Amino acid sequence: MSTLVPHLFNGLILGLLFALIALGFTLIVGVMEVINLAHGSLFALGAYFALTIIGVGWFDDTAFGQWWLSLPVTPRYTLGLVFGSLLAGLIGMLLELCLRPTHGKAPLYGLLLTFGAALVIEETIRVVWGTGEQSLPLPDAINGAVLLGGMIFAKYKLFAAAFAVVAIGAVWLFLERTPYGAIIKAGAHDSEMVRALGYDLSKLRMLVFGFGSALAGLAGIVMVPIWGMRPHLGVDVVIPAFLIIVLGGVGSFWGAVIAAILVGLAVGLTGAYAPAWAMMSMYILLIAVVTFRARGLFGRKSVLEQ
């Protein structure tokens, strides 16, 4: 049984990070009624932006670059974390602008557009950062191993879990305790109503897209030291995000979090018994859930059902 613990722990971390991704995804679906197939690419983009901000590969030959690289990793990493996700959020807002011409039309066009955007972003990553495997430099404080309760844990994984919990809490605070958050929540439930109340729907959409994309980017930065970093990293992210909102219900905060943890644990457990099939388990789970049951555990009939 104790051999399962590391896998369950991995699964938990995965689940918490999936929760961040899914939260952004579900808010976008709720307010915009668009399934953002580029969400995974924004996840990857966040990580690559952070890579550049930390200074890998770019600044070597300028004076500024030399100075930047001479700084300790921790401030550079922190800035990478913050600005990498913000930049991902910005690209998300750009994507929202591109989606505007498709608004009145059938949902197909939004889907196709985000699909195309996903491929464009992936291709851009390939062109700009290269096709090879990269790795994100980490501060020493969160690198290495630590002994806890007789078992060895990677410090980074503990950091990732803690970070995810804090981030989820921050998102919850934002949604529940700030006026912006309240509007976003309302919009995710009934965007028509929000417009009727006088809020500018297009600004709201852009805000939500930016926020959701920034969350994705943040999750990406935190996740790549565990998952690896390649241009087509994003592909494996949209499926779990979609699975999670189908299970947890569109627009439901706790539905997304709980479903995400369940999915993460499922992947972690599969990793214990059939490691090669761990990622595949998500696809199979999606097929099983959507084929046989499509309404969520927490949500109501949503835009996904036409």
Added chain:
Amino acid sequence: MISLSDISPRSGAWITPQIVVFTVMLLTAPFWLSAVGLYQYLGIEVAIWMIYALGFNLLFGYAGLHSFGHGAYIGVGAYAFGLFQHHVAVSLWGGLLAAIVAAGIAGLLVGALVSHRRGVYFALLTIAWGQVFWFSAIKLHGITGGEDGLLNIPRPPLDLGFARIDLNDNEALYYFAAGALLLTVILLWRIAHAPFGRILQAVRQSETRAAFVGYEVWHFKWAAFVASALLAGLAGGLFAMAQQSAYPDIMSLHQSGLIVMMVLIGGGLVSFWGPVLGVILYFVARDVLGIMTETWLLWYGLMFVVMVMFRPEGIAGALHLVRKRFSSRDGAASSARVEPI
């Protein structure tokens, strides 16, 4: 915006002027391909992808079911062809039949599970299934050769009884593929305009109404899925023959996405010939633009995104609108009538 149903012919002809023009272009391709500085193998690739794209559009454009995981079926076809040559017999017809049947069975099984859905759920399911097939191709390396794929697939000769044609020559294989393409075009043209094709279009426009006038809607969705898989299988078999190998990449989401982009850009949503135009444009981008810049795929993807934003009718749709503008400029009353293309 216009749609496939706007540009529908009323005649019952088997062969239309467009088909004749297309045939002529296909038959003379080896001559003008080299004249414009391109190579013979390209013709084979284009013919194969046209078969794939036309079959795909029966599902995508006509039935309105957006499959983002169709690479699975061309892949199954390719592997089936290769495995037949390696383990059963070196046979052209046997291999192609194996390719078509295998892809058809895959389409039958997956189709049975996805055809009750539509829209976003359908799309995500097809992505998931595509990934399952892709992953299986990599993992089952005992059968499929894993990441490297199946290699050394022979090109069996074409045995016509009175003559035996060696298909190792690219020109000969091109004519064979072109023949398959022509048959595909003629068959699909009839299917699209027969009752079956019309009902598919009705299902696309309103599943509810189609059900309420008596059609078992999911049967039709399933049938369209299987038909497009069968043709993808044919394309896959030819593909394995042309490249003499089969590998997992063709089933990747990336490749499945390419066929979607090709078909939409060409105008598959509004015209039978859309996929043909789309395939041509893709290969022009790859082989002409690709010479000038390594980032051609990025530009192609951007073009797709811009088209979805502003011109989802694609090239065929744009051509149709241009033609309408010219004909109304000639003084003909621009009445709101549905005209055949």
Added chain:
Amino acid sequence: MALFEVRHIHKRFGAQVVLEDISLDFEDGQVSGIMGPNGAGKTTCFHVLTGFYKPDRGTIRFDGTDITGQSPQSLARKGISRSFQMMTLFDQSAVIENVMVALPEFRARQKHLVSAVFSDRTLVDAAREILDQVGLLGREWEPSASLPYGDRRALEIGVALAARPRILFLDEPTSGLGSEATRNLAALIAGLRERYTIVMIEHDMQFLFDLADEISVVHWGQVIARGAPAALRQNKWVERSALGELA
């Protein structure tokens, strides 16, 4: 025995009971009406009768056969057809294509992969005959999406007619129509009554009272009154539910 018999239909959504012990009869050759205020359950009732929803309890018999719980497509093949309040046309197709695909003759050929359709005179003539019944003859090739609203309503009924039903269910056919279009529609339906048994939900009381032989009033999920229009005017339940004022 009535052509269409509805017995003790009960339908709930979650905890909410929408239909409670609904029993109705629609006689062959008559025009029957269903009326009632919004949210009273008449639309749900319609959906149950036409196979869109399955009832939780109760039976529906058509021409003596039990059809309870059958799918809309199965019902359509048996001769039960309906039009929709929210228009559900094949909006990317021409007028004649909308009608043609609903014809049973067309449906019989659904597995045909290669036969041409528009060069088949019998199909085209059958479709045009339907268009004639709803007053759209001569506009076969117009795109259905660009028809004026009143004509779209006529086409909506035309598609239902093309399925050659024995009983035709019309869901608020006057919805959104102005007074002239409503008069035209009344004439159209009056013309249809010779050939079809018709059941209509309507809000337009005058329209219903002029055309229907018998009207059922659905309120609070139940049939609270039933009878000929003249009799209903005196009915106390009708008055109570404030419908009487409008009649």
